[in-house]
Amino acid sequence: MKRQVIDKGVHSGFLVIALFSITALFWIVVFLFIEGIPILDHVSIKDFIFGKYWYPTDEPADFGIFSLILGSICVTLLSGIMAIPLGIMTAVYLAEIAPPRVAEIVKPIVELMASMPSVVIGFFGMVVVAPFIQQVFDIPVGLNMFNASLMLAFMAIPTICSISEDAIFSVPTALKEASFALGATHFETIVKVIIPASLSGICTAVILGLSRAIGETMVVLMAAGGAAMIPGSIFDPVRPLPASIAAEMAEAPFGGEHYHALFAIGIVLFIFTFMFNLIADYISYKFRQVGEASL
Helix, strand or coil: CHHHHHHHHHHHHHHHHHHHHHHHHHHHHHHHHHHHHHHHHCCCHHHHHHCCCEECCCCCCEECCHHHHHHHHHHHHHHHHHHHHHHHHHHHHHHHHCCHHHHHHHHHHHHHHHCCCHHHHHHHHHHHHHHHHHHHCCCCCCCCHHHHHHHHHHHHHHHHHHHHHHHHHCCCHHHHHHHHHCCCCHHHHHHHHHHHHCHHHHHHHHHHHHHHHHHCCHHHHHHCECCCCCCCCCCCCECCHHHHHHHHHHHCCCCCHHHHHHHHHHHHHHHHHHHHHHHHHHHHHHHHHHHHHHC
């Protein structure tokens, strides 16, 4: 009887915590929409989403965020192209190839990189990487899309690597031994057995790594160049959505058009990240089914 009371109390406690989290998120979203929707009294949805010019302080003001959306998408995709292969290959190396002594040294370093503050990474990209890129590629500005993507990839790789390594470690030893017993090499076992069996966990790692890149503010604010323009190449400066909110919110008059436009950008960023997570979860679920079927 006492055990049932304790179990019921624990269950109720977790339920209250879960409801509190959901309620807090709900009211944040409600506040976001309440403060962002009024901008539609001054500009249409089409002009706001697909407008090419973002000049909120001009007379009349231009509230087109198409260049900001493109900046966010391009920076995220480019960072993913760099971070996903490097993170997964590092995880495979640490879990299956590296000697135990090497893995014991490298893994804490990777986990330490994951805890590094974003402002430090942004400052490194602005002070060290930007002049290097400017000199190597002979371009006028080192603060650009490539620099920001490089720093975001640097932030995402430790997360992808750490979680992917755990997923690879969780693959049953019997599967590996069966593969070796059938005459497969170590490389064939990794490619055809271990990776397919851990695809679900690897997808989760990619989701978490890119989720951090999508919503990151300080790195793109410091390293992307801050130009609200449609990029023509990876070496053009851009201004992603989070950077615009962080850079301009302190200067926007409370309750003005600029103020509501920045909250509307927050709505777009929320929808963007929400759709990304839905798509990523769907892909993870499909890969989980494929992995289970292959086993």
